[in-house]
Amino acid sequence: MDPDQLRGVGDLADLFDYLLQSAVDPQVVTEIARITDIDTALVGQPRELHLVAGRQVKDLLHPIVLREIPEASASAGGSFRANPALDLRVAVERQEQVDDGLRQLGLDAGLAGMEALVESYRAKTMPTA
Template sequence: MSDLVVLFGSLLKTVVAPDVVAEIARIIDIATALVAQPRELHLVTDEKVTELLPSNQLREIPGAGSSFGRTFRANPALDLRVPAEREEQVDDWLRQLDLDSGLTGLESLVKGCRASVTPKA
């Protein structure tokens, strides 16, 4: 579980890093202030998403089925350059992933992971 927290957080941290934003701006010949934050994350897996989650700690939603990924929309009110707001976005995506995969209970696991994962600015 903490691997997904770190993976999603690292992806977001990378795409909003000043060096990456500057390079994107250079490539498309615009000011760095005009480079938008990511609006969505596309996750596609080879196996069911439930295989990525600790199913022994989650409850199955009867009849919900499972998925092989999804498109997660970013909350436009969050500034993903701010570590706390980036964490909030990652946590929201993990909750969406939980429900989309036909499971519930991930919210409490995310809180536990946050306690064990030290965010790096």
């Protein structure tokens, strides 16, 4: 697997992870609760994540392994629905949500092969606990 391609997927995975991790950070949750005058237990996890890039997603990934799907439209981002069964405060579950988002991002961008790319990336990175 091309290291540049894995780096591109890794960068996007890190971006997704940091965004989701920030949204469930106790300090952020406490501040949201304070601003809205509710208990922190009532501050839910994000249900959606919207990502908009300055250029097409396929250009962010150095698509050597990824293949363009014929007649599919290109994309410069996406809206990603969270799996409500996952607890984004738990690193392994957040990683699962990130990987789902990456796969969806690839398909939304009209690219096939993101599943294999994500799997290869995860095989080369240390699992998180």
